Amino acid sequence: MMNKLLLGRFIPGDSLIHRLDPRNKLLLSFYYIGIIFLANNWLTYLVLFFFTLFAVYLSNIKMGFFIRGVRPLIWLILFTVLLQVFFTRGGTTYWSWGPIVLSQFGIVNGIYIFMRFVLIIFMSTLLTLTTPPLSLADAIEAILKPLRVVHFPVYEVALMLSIALRFVPTLMDETEKIMNAQRARGVDFGEGNLFQQMRSVVPLLIPLFVSSFNRAEDLATAMEARGYQGGEGRSKYRILTWQARDTWTVLVFGLLTGVLVWLRA
Amino acid sequence: MAVDITFKDVAYTYQAGTPFESQALHDINLTIAEHSFTAIIGHTGSGKSTLVQHLNALLKPTSGTVTIGERKITPETNNKHLKPLRQKVGMVFQFPESQLFEETVAKDIAFGPMNFGMEATVAAKKAAEMLTLVGLPAELLERSPFDLSGGQMRRVAIAGVLAMAPEVLILDEPTAGLDPAGRREIMGMVERLHHEQHLTVVLITHRMEDVANYADHVVVMEQGTIAKVGRPQEVFQDVAWLQARQLGVPETTEFAARLQQRGFKFDQLPLTEAELAAALAPQLPREVVSQQHDE
Amino acid sequence: MTVVTKIIEVEHLNFRYPQTEGRPALSDVNLTIEQGEWVAIIGHNGSGKSTLAKSLDGLLPLTPESGIIRVAGTKLTEASVWDIRSQIGMVFQNPDNQFVGATVEDDVAFGLENIGLPREEMLTRVHAALERVRMTEFADREPARLSGGQKQRVAIAGIIALQPKIIILDESTSMLDPTGRIEVLETVRQLKEQADLTVISITHDIDEAANANRIIILDDGEIKESGTPAEIFQYGERLIELGLDVPYAERLKAALQRQGLVVPQQYLTEEGLVDWLWTLHSKM
Numbered sequence: 001m002m003n004k005l006l007l008g009r010f011i012p013g014d015s016l017i018h019r020l021d022p023r024n025k026l027l028l029s030f031y032y033i034g035i036i037f038l039a040n041n042w043l044t045y046l047v048l049f050f051f052t053l054f055a056v057y058l059s060n061i062k063m064g065f066f067i068r069g070v071r072p073l074i075w076l077i078l079f080t081v082l083l084q085v086f087f088t089r090g091g092t093t094y095w096s097w098g099p100i101v102l103s104q105f106g107i108v109n110g111i112y113i114f115m116r117f118v119l120i121i122f123m124s125t126l127l128t129l130t131t132p133p134l135s136l137a138d139a140i141e142a143i144l145k146p147l148r149v150v151h152f153p154v155y156e157v158a159l160m161l162s163i164a165l166r167f168v169p170t171l172m173d174e175t176e177k178i179m180n181a182q183r184a185r186g187v188d189f190g191e192g193n194l195f196q197q198m199r200s201v202v203p204l205l206i207p208l209f210v211s212s213f214n215r216a217e218d219l220a221t222a223m224e225a226r227g228y229q230g231g232e233g234r235s236k237y238r239i240l241t242w243q244a245r246d247t248w249t250v251l252v253f254g255l256l257t258g259v260l261v262w263l264r265a
Numbered sequence: 266m267a268v269d270i271t272f273k274d275v276a277y278t279y280q281a282g283t284p285f286e287s288q289a290l291h292d293i294n295l296t297i298a299e300h301s302f303t304a305i306i307g308h309t310g311s312g313k314s315t316l317v318q319h320l321n322a323l324l325k326p327t328s329g330t331v332t333i334g335e336r337k338i339t340p341e342t343n344n345k346h347l348k349p350l351r352q353k354v355g356m357v358f359q360f361p362e363s364q365l366f367e368e369t370v371a372k373d374i375a376f377g378p379m380n381f382g383m384e385a386t387v388a389a390k391k392a393a394e395m396l397t398l399v400g401l402p403a404e405l406l407e408r409s410p411f412d413l414s415g416g417q418m419r420r421v422a423i424a425g426v427l428a429m430a431p432e433v434l435i436l437d438e439p440t441a442g443l444d445p446a447g448r449r450e451i452m453g454m455v456e457r458l459h460h461e462q463h464l465t466v467v468l469i470t471h472r473m474e475d476v477a478n479y480a481d482h483v484v485v486m487e488q489g490t491i492a493k494v495g496r497p498q499e500v501f502q503d504v505a506w507l508q509a510r511q512l513g514v515p516e517t518t519e520f521a522a523r524l525q526q527r528g529f530k531f532d533q534l535p536l537t538e539a540e541l542a543a544a545l546a547p548q549l550p551r552e553v554v555s556q557q558h559d560e
Numbered sequence: 561m562t563v564v565t566k567i568i569e570v571e572h573l574n575f576r577y578p579q580t581e582g583r584p585a586l587s588d589v590n591l592t593i594e595q596g597e598w599v600a601i602i603g604h605n606g607s608g609k610s611t612l613a614k615s616l617d618g619l620l621p622l623t624p625e626s627g628i629i630r631v632a633g634t635k636l637t638e639a640s641v642w643d644i645r646s647q648i649g650m651v652f653q654n655p656d657n658q659f660v661g662a663t664v665e666d667d668v669a670f671g672l673e674n675i676g677l678p679r680e681e682m683l684t685r686v687h688a689a690l691e692r693v694r695m696t697e698f699a700d701r702e703p704a705r706l707s708g709g710q711k712q713r714v715a716i717a718g719i720i721a722l723q724p725k726i727i728i729l730d731e732s733t734s735m736l737d738p739t740g741r742i743e744v745l746e747t748v749r750q751l752k753e754q755a756d757l758t759v760i761s762i763t764h765d766i767d768e769a770a771n772a773n774r775i776i777i778l779d780d781g782e783i784k785e786s787g788t789p790a791e792i793f794q795y796g797e798r799l800i801e802l803g804l805d806v807p808y809a810e811r812l813k814a815a816l817q818r819q820g821l822v823v824p825q826q827y828l829t830e831e832g833l834v835d836w837l838w839t840l841h842s843k844m
Contacts, residue, residue: 180358214657228670445799517808528841
């Protein structure tokens with residue numbers, strides 16, 4: 001049962017990274033992806049590499065989790081890297097065959113691209129591993145808040161997001177249970193041709209829909225019984241607080257940007 | 266063909282080889298004989314459900330061997346060709362009504378048999394037969410399963426498993442959430458299937474009364490392994506041991522233990538009211554009995 | 561505020577679910593519940609128990625023809641429904657489907673957020689409520705990591721944080737394992753004592769019914785009988801049809817009777833039966 005509890009692969013912890021304000025973490029992660037594109041030589045990539053490694057170290061999370069984050073994307077990465085390697089000209093050409101060349105610049109560019117992918121994946125993995133999905137939802141709500149001016153239902157969307165997140169493990173459990181029940185009745189999931197596979201999904205999807213509707217109805221009744229009348233007039237239990245460490249991390253990122261600008265070619 | 270089920274040194278680990286792995290079963294050695302009625306008891310999370318999912322190879326052991334009839338299931342067993350096994354070992358999950366999906370009751374009951382290659386017309390006949398077997402009226406056949414009451418839906422789901430003509434029937438808390446009358450009907454039906462159709466029954470339950478009334482074997486699970494196994498009469502003698510594990514004993518056994526402290530004598534603690542009443546009768550004064558008769 | 565002793569009054573309550581034919585779900589239900597009472601409502605599936613519970617909380621579309629419901633002296637109307645809901649806490653059957661918050665403390669806070677309570681006050685109340693159901697150490701857990709009994713205790717915490725006068729348990733223990741059932745019942749019993757709550761429990765569970773001061777039997781939408789547990793439990797085998805188990809002492813009495821013994825007619829608790837048997841035995 002424990003296997004479904006790691007949604008968004010959040011790993012509980014008490015590190016500096018865990019304790020950062022999720023708004024800060026979310027925005028800094030996006031910012032980091034931006035400044036990665038400042039790097040254009042060995043030195044700048046090396047700085048970013050050690051910076052990322054240091055952040056990973058601060059999170060107290062095993063390296064294995066980060067490498068697992070890269071694995072699902074490895075073919076995409078290799079494909080992009082190979083394109084770079086074989087279609088970039090410049091410097092010494094080691095080998096060529098028609099439009100395909102193996103050049104000094106190509107190899108260097110391939111390595112840079114690879115680094116860029118790995119750094120981006122590590123940093124976003126760091127975000128999801130150290131931030132509970134719910135806090136991310138809070139962060140998104142906070143960032144969306146200005147939209148209330150244009151009557152965007154920020155509270156409702158936030159509540160929907162948090163309920164959706166809360167029910168993901170429940171529905172995953174349910175999915176597994178129904179799959180097992182139908183397998184016990186002779187259904188082969190993921191076997192046979194496309195048509196057979198599509199057909200095998202029906203006995204899974206219908207019960208799942210039915211149960212989700214029942215749950216939704218129950219939940220609506222329970223919410224009504226507990227006095228929920230829509231977003232207006234509600235107070236908030238969860239609040240996000242900006243701490244000194246958040247200011248410090250912003251400064252560190254500022255410093256990093258400065259260093260990158262100074263070192264880049 | 267005899268369908269004995271044997272576990273040899275079975276262990277099971279969820280998500281083995283990942284940082285999230287957790288061991289659910291270890292050192293399981295167990296034989297479930299053909300035509301027996303085995304009850305599995307234990308706390309939520311003790312591994313009962315994981316254990317029974319090995320009985321029809323929904324799970325394969327991470328180490329050890331499960332032998333089901335003539336099929337050996339090891340960690341290396343290929344996932345294909347397990348179907349005949351699933352036909353032979355029928356599984357009724359907890360709240361099985363959640364597996365219903367067809368437009369009509371008849372189609373839903375026929376779904377399993379048809380997956381195992383039964384002709385549509387034969388399956389339809391089978392569906393009608395099974396509906397009667399679970400005690401529902403034939404006019405429900407063409408109704409949508411979603412229009413039925415909760416108790417009826419559950420019986421349709423059980424009929425859908427029985428329609429596959431399994432030799433072993435596994436039930437995971439089949440009476441959970443039902444009212445007492447519904448509970449009685451389901452358990453009565455399970456007993457009939459066991460006696461009349463000679464099905465091997467494996468029942469997961471929290472209700473010690475059901476163990477006392479129906480089972481001839483009981484397996485006590487604790488923290489992923491078998492803590493005790495034996496006939497209910499043996500296992501329930503150790504009232505203190507079971508109570509220390511918050512598993513409880515049948516009400517009769519508990520009541521008899523209380524009487525024992527007050528001077529009543531029992532060769533062994535009885536499990537059912539009838540047994541207790543029979544054991545008490547000779548220990549009560551005859552004259553009081555007749556005296557009360559005169560009133 | 562005046563002291564209301566009749567916390568719930570129901571007069572001529574009728575209800576039929578829209579688009580259903582045949583018998584109405586409730587017909588001419590009359591009921592009075594005193595403050596501080598524990599009332600168990602029993603009945604087989606489809607007898608209208610849950611419909612009654614939901615209508616008390618204004619969760620069903622009632623029309624003026626449906627009859628009158630008064631909670632703590634206030635008549636249930638569209639205008640008063642939110643006020644009435646604030647006085648009643650409901651624990652439903654499925655532990656998962658009433659857990660709104662993403663963590664335990666968020667869920668307890670949900671009702672408080674709805675009434676717009678300031679955050680400092682919420683923190684105190686959430687903490688106190690969790691303490692009272694003994695779930696403090698689980699405050700930051702997600703529901704997926706809790707047992708059914710723990711989830712129901714969180715639901716109870718969410719209710720008592722709102723300081724209601726009435727708790728309705730709508731088959732709240734029927735999906736739980738025995739440990740969970742005991743946990744929940746024990747929690748409710750303690751809270752009732754501490755806070756002078758009125759408890760209405762809709763149940764099939766004999767232990768839960770035994771806790772009540774009064775048992776009401778509902779059948780086909782009508783109140784059939786009402787009495788103390790001792791009075792109702794005398795029905796023996798008939799209780800099964802009424803949607804309740806037969807108490808163990810009654811079952812044993814029946815078995816003894818089959819052995820030719822003459823047993824007392826009135827209801828005996830288990831302790832009472834042990835004493836009775838022991839007295840007979842010592843005369844040997």
